[in-house]
Amino acid sequence: MRRSFVWAIAILAFVECVFWLFAGLVQWQFAGFSLGPVYSPQVAEGARRSLTEFAWGALNIACLVAYYLRAWSWGRWLMAAIQLANLAVTLYLGFSTVSCGENGFAGFWLAAIPAGSLALQYLLWRRIDRRPGSSPPLAALRTPITLAIVVVALAVGAALAVAGWRLSLYGIESHSGTVSTVTTENGALSVTIDSSPRVYTFSDYAFEPVPLLRPGERVVILTGEACNYGRPLAVQAARGVWIDSIYGEAVRPYAPFNWGEHETLRSSLLSIGLVIELLSLVGISLWIG
Structure with a gap:
């Protein structure tokens, strides 16, 4: 049972790593795209966002590796921290892409991945890894x-x-x-x-x-x-x-x-x-x- 939870958490984290790296690649490819004249500040802003997404993806990869190696100890807390940060970032992206109450609500679906990961980690911590003989409150x-x-x-x-x-x-x-x-x-x-x-x-x-x-x-x-x-x-x-x-x-x-x-x-x-x-x-x- 515990192995299944760990694999599920790792798969969700892997999906997030792929997403952030893919988002950085797309942002890099379209950094200078414009229907009109292309200005250097626009290209610089697109490149900055792309590098930020690459860096965030690399941080997610590092946390995933740490979780794989130390899932019983500090790796689990590092995974919880990065997923909490991912949840905050994806919620921010969802709120920022909504346009006048009509478009952009699909962005909130991205928050389901870190939210699901946090839920699985909490279940693993409070139910699967509970000490034998201990009774949960209420x-x-x-x-x-x-x-x-x-x-x-x-x-x-x-x-x-x-x-x-x-x-x-x-x-x-x-x-x-x-x-x-x-x-x-x-x-x-x-x-x-x-x-x-x-x-x-x-x-x-x-x-x-x-x-x-x-x-x-x-x-x-x-x-x-x-x-x-x-x-x-x-x-x-x-x-x-x-x-x-x-x-x-x-x-x-x-x-x-x-x-x-x-x-x-x-x-x-x-x-x-x-x-x-x-x-x-x-x-x-x-x-x-």
């Missing part, structure tokens, strides 16, 4: 029903945390104040408010009709900072609500005046989801022993 609670409850809680916590995170992807900010100036040029309405130095432009092709705003009235403007380069997505005043017809789906079904409800829901989902995830992970570790 052994009476180690039943299939408690395991099912913990797994369901883990899934629910993940779903809540991901839902809250998705609500944060667009980086929508709320700007409230009193309209200072209103100008119209080429069918676009430009507005300034007393609480911000920015100029908010509402084009006639995105807002149909163009918002009816006048100096002196209170408005709340929502802007998309992460995906829409700070452009206004919605505005609300006493005379109505106007939402961008192209990118306004990021705002609906809310409106600027009740955007606080969106933010409360977002923070609640994130907080509750993360708390449930942490408690579920503790429950799984206690169930394993």
Whole structure:
């Protein structure tokens, strides 16, 4: 049984070594690729990333060799450390490649390899290598029903945390104040408010009709900072609500005046989801022993 766990952990580590070396090779091959002019800083950045991935792959290989030679002693702790680092790196890559809540989620599948390796190592440490005669803590609670409850809680916590995170992807900010100036040029309405130095432009092709705003009235403007380069997505005043017809789906079904409800829901989902995830992970570790 122990040999099977060790081989499974080594195979997962070998897959990661191949992945990092292959990623470095691809990055090296395409370091100077561009649909337009190629500039030396771009090539240097691509080469730097390639060498970083090669170095990370070499470190993974060194840890794999150490685990093979000293799986009973310090090699296991070195393998756990590198897999924990791999998990952090792959999660970072997953978060950094997601584009405005639509693309890049496949990058999170890479985190399954180090996560699976860590789970196998924990099982090996706490169950297979346990001293004969020792009893795990809370052994009476180690039943299939408690395991099912913990797994369901883990899934629910993940779903809540991901839902809250998705609500944060667009980086929508709320700007409230009193309209200072209103100008119209080429069918676009430009507005300034007393609480911000920015100029908010509402084009006639995105807002149909163009918002009816006048100096002196209170408005709340929502802007998309992460995906829409700070452009206004919605505005609300006493005379109505106007939402961008192209990118306004990021705002609906809310409106600027009740955007606080969106933010409360977002923070609640994130907080509750993360708390449930942490408690579920503790429950799984206690169930394993």
